[in-house]
Amino acid sequence: MSIRQSLLALLSEQPRHGYELKAEFDRRTGHSWPLNIGQVYSTLERLERDGLVVRGDEDDDGRVVHSITTDGRREVQAWFANPVVLDNPPRNELAIKIAIASSMPAVDLTALVQVQRRASIATLQDYTRARRAADPDDLAWHLVIESMIHQTEAEVRWLDHCENAALRASHRARAARTARAAAAVEPQPTPPATTNPLPASQKSPR
Amino acid sequence: MSIVLELDNVTRSYGSGPTTVHALREVSLSVERGEFVAVMGPSGSGKSTLLALAGGLDQPTGGGVGVAGTELKGRTRDELARIRRRMLGFVFQDFNLVPTLTVLENVALPLELDDARTADALQQARHALERVGIAELADRGIDQVSGGQRQRVAIARAIIGDRRILLADEPTGALDTSTGDQIMALLRQLADEGVAVVMVTHEARHAGWADRVIFLRDGRLVDESRSDDPTVLLRHSNSRVPRRIFDPDVEA
Numbered sequence: 001m002s003i004r005q006s007l008l009a010l011l012s013e014q015p016r017h018g019y020e021l022k023a024e025f026d027r028r029t030g031h032s033w034p035l036n037i038g039q040v041y042s043t044l045e046r047l048e049r050d051g052l053v054v055r056g057d058e059d060d061d062g063r064v065v066h067s068i069t070t071d072g073r074r075e076v077q078a079w080f081a082n083p084v085v086l087d088n089p090p091r092n093e094l095a096i097k098i099a100i101a102s103s104m105p106a107v108d109l110t111a112l113v114q115v116q117r118r119a120s121i122a123t124l125q126d127y128t129r130a131r132r133a134a135d136p137d138d139l140a141w142h143l144v145i146e147s148m149i150h151q152t153e154a155e156v157r158w159l160d161h162c163e164n165a166a167l168r169a170s171h172r173a174r175a176a177r178t179a180r181a182a183a184a185v186e187p188q189p190t191p192p193a194t195t196n197p198l199p200a201s202q203k204s205p206r
Numbered sequence: 207m208s209i210v211l212e213l214d215n216v217t218r219s220y221g222s223g224p225t226t227v228h229a230l231r232e233v234s235l236s237v238e239r240g241e242f243v244a245v246m247g248p249s250g251s252g253k254s255t256l257l258a259l260a261g262g263l264d265q266p267t268g269g270g271v272g273v274a275g276t277e278l279k280g281r282t283r284d285e286l287a288r289i290r291r292r293m294l295g296f297v298f299q300d301f302n303l304v305p306t307l308t309v310l311e312n313v314a315l316p317l318e319l320d321d322a323r324t325a326d327a328l329q330q331a332r333h334a335l336e337r338v339g340i341a342e343l344a345d346r347g348i349d350q351v352s353g354g355q356r357q358r359v360a361i362a363r364a365i366i367g368d369r370r371i372l373l374a375d376e377p378t379g380a381l382d383t384s385t386g387d388q389i390m391a392l393l394r395q396l397a398d399e400g401v402a403v404v405m406v407t408h409e410a411r412h413a414g415w416a417d418r419v420i421f422l423r424d425g426r427l428v429d430e431s432r433s434d435d436p437t438v439l440l441r442h443s444n445s446r447v448p449r450r451i452f453d454p455d456v457e458a
Contacts, residue, residue: 114421118431121246124414125433132394149411156410160248 003035004043005079008068011053012076015067018044030141047072094155098162102169113163120156124149210274210370210402211237211260211294217268218255218425229255231425232269237404239370242397244413245406247422253406254375256422260404261294261373262286274370291320294371295364299379301356303348303363310335310344313362334362337399338392354385361392365401372396374405378412390415 003025010016010024022040044066047053052072056065068076094116101107131145218230230252237243245253258264259271262278271278274293278286295316303312310331317327335341338358343351351359357377364372374393378386386409394415397403405416413419421429 114423114429118419118421118429121410121413121419122431122433124410125416125419125431128414129433132391149414153409153411163248 003039004047005076007040007043008047008052008072009076009079011066011068012073015056015065017059017063017065019063021066028140030138030144032141032144102162102166109166110163113159113166117156117159120152120159124152124156127152208239209236209272210239211235211404212272213256213260213269214272215269216256216259216266216271218252218259218264219267228425230259230266233422233425233427234269235260235420235427237371237402239402240397240400241418242394242403242416243405244416244419245404245422246408246410246413246419251422252425253422255425257296257373257375257404257406260371261296262290263296288320291316292367293369294373295361295366295369297357297360297364297372297374297377299376301360301380303356303359305348307348308344309340309346309348309351309359312348312359313366316363317367330366331362334366335359337365337396338362352385353381354388357381357385357389358392361389361396365396370400370402372401372403374403376406376408378407378409383411386412 006025006029007021010021010028016024018037018040021044022035022037025040026034044053048055048066051069052075053066053068056067058064098109098112101109101112127145127149131142131149134141134145136142213233213235216230216233217228219226219228221227233252233256235243235256245256247253255264259266260273262271262273262281265278273289276289276293278289281289304315307315310328313334314324314327314331317330318324322330332341332344335344338361340351340355340358340362343355343359348356348359357380361372361377364374372393377393378389381389390412393403393405397417403416405412407413417433419431420427421431
């Protein structure tokens with residue numbers, strides 16, 4: 001979706017041919033997600049089908065220049081005016097893996113988290129090196145790489161959280177086992193259920 | 207390849223018998239000239255203990271620490287203080303500057319304590335301030351400079367006299383993200399100039415500046431990430447991270 005909107009935005013500046021669109025897209029996103037020319041042409045075909053661009057004539061080199069239509073301009077304005085909404089957040093393999101692992105006592109969650117943390121930190125080392133090597137005036141590239149640094153940083157913070165949450169859960173489970181064992185040895189009269197309407201998991205701090 | 211800081215199987219414990227608490231257990235670490243090492247781990251994992259032992263502020267109960275080829279074990283308190291002043295500098299989260307002295311006087315202080323001639327100490331302090339990029343602030347009072355600048359003053363004080371080892375405990379803890387990044391860029395620059403930097407941090411973002419990140423847990427060194435790791439290419443070959451970062455041929 002973002003390729004379609006980006007190409008349309010570039011066409012709202014001036015008519016361009018396919019290769020020129022690819023070069024402009026790559027340059028303005030810091031060459032971080034280079035397009036292949038096939039993607040550009042198939043996107044242009046769909047934009048034409050939807051009445052958002054029109055094809056011009058071939059020039060002497062056989063290249064076709066595309067121009068934006070009024071409907072196309074309206075779509076560009078709408079793109080910039082509205083927030084990007086992830087209706088359906090992409091499936092997060094890591095979150096799923098850790099959720100599954102946390103439900104399996106046989107899996108060492110601490111070790112799993114550390115393997116991931118190390119990989120994330122190594123990735124941050126690479127990103128940071130790339131950022132240092134970049135031309136300070138290349139704002140597009142700077143913004144793109146900072147986006148990745150922030151995401152990776154958030155991932156490490158979330159991993160710390162997973163580890164702490166799992167640790168607290170195992171402390172609670174151990175405390176509950178100890179309490180049950182003590183109760184078995186020396187039965188206590190059970191308090192009336194009404195004095196304690198909350199389940200155990202909601203009573204404990206955090 | 208020259209090692210300036212070496213921890214050899216270092217243990218630091220408190221108490222004895224069944225109540226013994228191990229702050230650090232059998233940790234070995236060699237830091238080379240010009241290397242930037244970040245130390246990460248949950249609170250209580252031994253990060254600050256490691257730094258205190260590396261800097262001779264604390265003594266191990268097992269193993270040994272070598273600073274610039276000098277074994278710290280068996281040194282008197284005065285000898286340790288002299289080694290600290292000549293070889294290494296500390297930087298802390300809260301800067302630890304003397305508010306009644308100027309920027310320049312703060313930086314010169316370690317040399318003056320080491321009985322250097324005042325003129326000589328001040329000249330070296332000016333040089334250190336130039337290296338950290340705030341030579342123009344030399345005559346200001348500490349309360350007349352910003353937080354980021356105060357940390358630069360502390361770093362200048364730590365490297366004065368061409369000291370080779372910089373030990374930093376959460377140096378960006380009191381700074382906002384962008385100022386923190388600038389301090390990281392400065393530590394990176396000093397490492398590239400040959401200073402060995404060991405920094406404790408809980409910020410992944412800042413650990414990203416290091417050549418090597420070591421992970422402590424319950425006093426043990428459990429893992430590390432090297433930026434020159436030969437498995438790096440393997441690591442990225444099946445990832446969707448932008449190509450330009452890992453393929454220098456894709457250029458602007």
